[in-house]
Amino acid sequence: MLEVRQLSKVFFEQNDPSKPGLVALYDVSFSVRKNEFVCLLGPSGCGKTTLIRVIAGLIQADRGEIRVDGKPVTAPGRDRCMVFQQFGLLPWRTVLGNVEFGLEIDGIPREQRREISRRYLELVGLHGFENYYPHQISGGMQQRVGIARALSKEPDILLMDEPFGAVDAQTREQLQEELLKIWSKTDTTVIFVTHSIDESVYLSDRVIVMQSRPGRIKEEVRVELPRPRWEGDVKADPRFAELRARIRESLRG
Amino acid sequence: MALNALEQQALTDLDLSRARPFRLADRLGAVRVLSVGLLILAWEIFGRDVNPLFLSYPSAIARATMQLLTAGEFQRQALGSLQVYAIGLSAALLLGIALGLLMGRYRLAEYILDPYVYALDATPRVALIPLLLLWFGLGPMSKIAIVFLSGLFPVLMNTFSGVRTVSASLVEVGRAYGAGERNIFAKIILPASLPFIMAGIRLAVGRALIGIITAEMFAAVTGLGALLIRYSSALATDKFFVPVIFLAVLGVILSHAVELWEKRLAPWKETERAL
Amino acid sequence: MATPTDEQIIDELGLRRERARSIYDHPNLIRAASVLCFLALWEVYGRRSDPLLLTYPTAVFWAAIQLIRTGELLRQAAVSLATLGVGFGVSIALGVGLGLLTGRSRVAEAVLDPHLNALYATPQVALTPLLMMWLGLGFAVKVVIIFLFAFFPILINTTSGVKNVSASLVEVGHAYLASERQILFKVVFPAALPFIMAGIRLAVGRALVGMVVAELFTAITGLGAMLTLYGNLFETAKMFVVIVVFGLLGVGLIRATQALETRMARWKETERANR
Numbered sequence: 001m002l003e004v005r006q007l008s009k010v011f012f013e014q015n016d017p018s019k020p021g022l023v024a025l026y027d028v029s030f031s032v033r034k035n036e037f038v039c040l041l042g043p044s045g046c047g048k049t050t051l052i053r054v055i056a057g058l059i060q061a062d063r064g065e066i067r068v069d070g071k072p073v074t075a076p077g078r079d080r081c082m083v084f085q086q087f088g089l090l091p092w093r094t095v096l097g098n099v100e101f102g103l104e105i106d107g108i109p110r111e112q113r114r115e116i117s118r119r120y121l122e123l124v125g126l127h128g129f130e131n132y133y134p135h136q137i138s139g140g141m142q143q144r145v146g147i148a149r150a151l152s153k154e155p156d157i158l159l160m161d162e163p164f165g166a167v168d169a170q171t172r173e174q175l176q177e178e179l180l181k182i183w184s185k186t187d188t189t190v191i192f193v194t195h196s197i198d199e200s201v202y203l204s205d206r207v208i209v210m211q212s213r214p215g216r217i218k219e220e221v222r223v224e225l226p227r228p229r230w231e232g233d234v235k236a237d238p239r240f241a242e243l244r245a246r247i248r249e250s251l252r253g
Numbered sequence: 254m255a256l257n258a259l260e261q262q263a264l265t266d267l268d269l270s271r272a273r274p275f276r277l278a279d280r281l282g283a284v285r286v287l288s289v290g291l292l293i294l295a296w297e298i299f300g301r302d303v304n305p306l307f308l309s310y311p312s313a314i315a316r317a318t319m320q321l322l323t324a325g326e327f328q329r330q331a332l333g334s335l336q337v338y339a340i341g342l343s344a345a346l347l348l349g350i351a352l353g354l355l356m357g358r359y360r361l362a363e364y365i366l367d368p369y370v371y372a373l374d375a376t377p378r379v380a381l382i383p384l385l386l387l388w389f390g391l392g393p394m395s396k397i398a399i400v401f402l403s404g405l406f407p408v409l410m411n412t413f414s415g416v417r418t419v420s421a422s423l424v425e426v427g428r429a430y431g432a433g434e435r436n437i438f439a440k441i442i443l444p445a446s447l448p449f450i451m452a453g454i455r456l457a458v459g460r461a462l463i464g465i466i467t468a469e470m471f472a473a474v475t476g477l478g479a480l481l482i483r484y485s486s487a488l489a490t491d492k493f494f495v496p497v498i499f500l501a502v503l504g505v506i507l508s509h510a511v512e513l514w515e516k517r518l519a520p521w522k523e524t525e526r527a528l
Numbered sequence: 529m530a531t532p533t534d535e536q537i538i539d540e541l542g543l544r545r546e547r548a549r550s551i552y553d554h555p556n557l558i559r560a561a562s563v564l565c566f567l568a569l570w571e572v573y574g575r576r577s578d579p580l581l582l583t584y585p586t587a588v589f590w591a592a593i594q595l596i597r598t599g600e601l602l603r604q605a606a607v608s609l610a611t612l613g614v615g616f617g618v619s620i621a622l623g624v625g626l627g628l629l630t631g632r633s634r635v636a637e638a639v640l641d642p643h644l645n646a647l648y649a650t651p652q653v654a655l656t657p658l659l660m661m662w663l664g665l666g667f668a669v670k671v672v673i674i675f676l677f678a679f680f681p682i683l684i685n686t687t688s689g690v691k692n693v694s695a696s697l698v699e700v701g702h703a704y705l706a707s708e709r710q711i712l713f714k715v716v717f718p719a720a721l722p723f724i725m726a727g728i729r730l731a732v733g734r735a736l737v738g739m740v741v742a743e744l745f746t747a748i749t750g751l752g753a754m755l756t757l758y759g760n761l762f763e764t765a766k767m768f769v770v771i772v773v774f775g776l777l778g779v780g781l782i783r784a785t786q787a788l789e790t791r792m793a794r795w796k797e798t799e800r801a802n803r
């Protein structure tokens with residue numbers, strides 16, 4: 001359903017727009033099936049964030065194209081929605097107001113968007129926190145708001161840019177599990193950027209390993225661990241350790 | 254950061270044309286110059302058509318400048334203004350810093366003085382000009398007084414809040430090393446509040462300039478302010494712009510000078526901010 | 529055994545003592561004493577001085593009663609406040625409007641910046657004679673002078689507020705398909721609001737100065753004109769009444785904008801405190 005074809009992106013120097021500063025993406029191609037959970041994994045500077053931002057339509061690629069259901073996309077659209085690394089919450093809006101933001105832009109009437117927002121807040125376990133301001137709740141809760149805001153738009157593809165990078169380890173595991181639970185209830189496709197090997201193996205059906213300079217795909221690794229993964233201790237499964245070792249090796253080489 | 258071989262290869266493959274399409278945002282310097290140039294040009298062209306009693310134009314102002322400078326009148330008045338300005342401002346800085354330190358450090362001094370300081374700070378100082386002229390006459394004394402009052406409060410208020418912000422932990426460090434009150438004042442409080450004091454001075458320099466011009470305009474006897482009134486009542490708009498431009502340049506130079514001075518006196522503050 | 533409460537521990541150790549009384553327990557008493565002493569001295573000294581030059585508190589009080597009874601004070605104050613309101617309103621509208629424009633568009637900034645900077649560097653008061661020549665001595669010229677005094681702090685703060693809006697918030701807007709307009713009103717403006725309010729707080733004092741300057745020079749109506757009038761008549765007590773009114777206006781306006789600022793930027797305040 002999502003196809004990335006020979007995508008390339010070069011960043012030029014800020015003060016000398018004719019001088020190339022970084023080849024962020026070079027000839028990147030892959031495709032994602034409907035309802036698949038794909039992780040983009042790599043060291044910093046490998047272009048994974050650039051890639052997801054191009055897919056989101058926030059920046060333009062220099063070469064190549066992106067197709068969703070066969071139609072090329074170059075700008076943000078209703079079919080895709082982004083969850084940001086630093087949450088991207090508007091600090092002057094309450095939790096409820098933040099979830100409503102996307103619906104408000106779509107011009108959905110007040111009563112209706114209230115109701116939708118409350119439903120999604122409940123889904124991410126934030127019932128009762130509607131009137132808090134972002135700075136009054138923890139980082140983990142803030143990202144739940146970010147997720148609720150993205151889900152409320154019911155996108156076909158959920159784009160997540162290191163969404164759990166800014167929260168502590170314990171909260172992170174909890175959020176991973178909840179994300180899997182929510183995903184299992186919907187038919188959303190997820191593209192998830194991370195630099196944690198464990199996170200990528202635990203969450204995804206497929207890990208796309210990237211490397212830097214120029215930013216490109218190293219290899220794709222299928223993760224054929226049983227689902228649901230939150231029951232039992234999937235991380236103790238020998239296949240988990242095997243995949244982890246294999247990806248680590250790939251990242252190193 | 255230089256590109257590595259693989260990246261160079263990738264660039265060649267991609268064959269991105271190096272020349273970006275023309276964008277105004279890439280040529281901001283040119284836009285600035287053009288904007289100023291066009292305005293001056295338009296002023297010159299249209300200014301000639303306007304009645305010279307109402308608006309002059311650049312070349313006429315340039316001619317008037319030469320004329321005033323050769324006559325020497327302008328320099329004499331400017332010098333008079335600057336002397337008054339320097340005396341009043343120095344007094345304001347000295348007393349402002351002293352009172353600010355005193356009020357910041359001693360609560361008794363704060364409570365005794367702060368009703369007046371807050372009241373006078375909130376009162377527009379220009380409102381005192383008629384009163385000061387009444388008291389001190391039309392000579393330099395009344396102008397020194399207004400410059401002093403205009404410059405005093407920004408310095409005083411900033412010094413005061415600077416001393417207040419000096420964290421108790423720094424003072425504690427001083428005490429732990431056995432410093433007496435004098436040393437704590439000279440080695441901890443003064444340097445730590447220096448950036449605040451300098452910010453106050455920067456404000457004071459501008460306010461005092463406004464103070465002196467207003468006073469001179471009101472008294473209309475000597476100084477640049479009096480020249481402004483004289484030329485405008487004589488409807489000599491070309492001459493009128495000469496002191497205006499001089500004052501604008503003076504304002505810019507003074508505030509840059511204070512900024513430079515600030516950086517020299519408190520260089521650690523800059524890096525601290527950047528961190 | 530249950531853990532003893534703090535209270536019990538304090539009792540057990542015999543620490544419950546009356547705290548020694550300090551003069552600092554009641555700062556307002558010190559302030560009141562300071563003000564009363566000053567007024568008393570002024571009264572005694574002032575009565576002995578030449579009434580043409582120096583007045584004394586009770587004389588000022590009676591002058592105030594007289595000016596209120598004749599209705600003159602309120603009438604002139606109403607005129608002043610109306611001009612101030614219009615001038616300040618225009619400053620806010622244009623300052624915020626242009627600030628949003630120059631903050632959002634680098635090309636607009638490059639076009640406008642040199643002119644705005646030049647105008648800002650010029651002590652605005654120096655332009656009053658020219659403005660009076662152009663616009664006469666009426667309402668319009670006062671509004672323009674107030675505008676020139678108050679406009680720049682609002683403009684500068686709005687611009688830097690808009691530039692400070694984090695790019696990632698704007699990006700959130702783009703990701704959620706917001707139009708340029710929606711981004712301006714739903715993201716940029718609320719994010720810059722604390723800066724804008726700080727600019728408005730700075731500007732209100734300057735607007736008041738502008739009002740005084742305008743009225744001193746036009747000298748026809750308003751509180752400032754009263755000041756000129758009674759200065760020429762050597763009625764010092766009445767001059768003091770007007771100066772006190774200016775002081776009260778200054779305090780009142782600054783307090784009011786401060787209150788507004790904390791209200792409208794509440795999320796910012798607490799956000800800062802939490803870090």
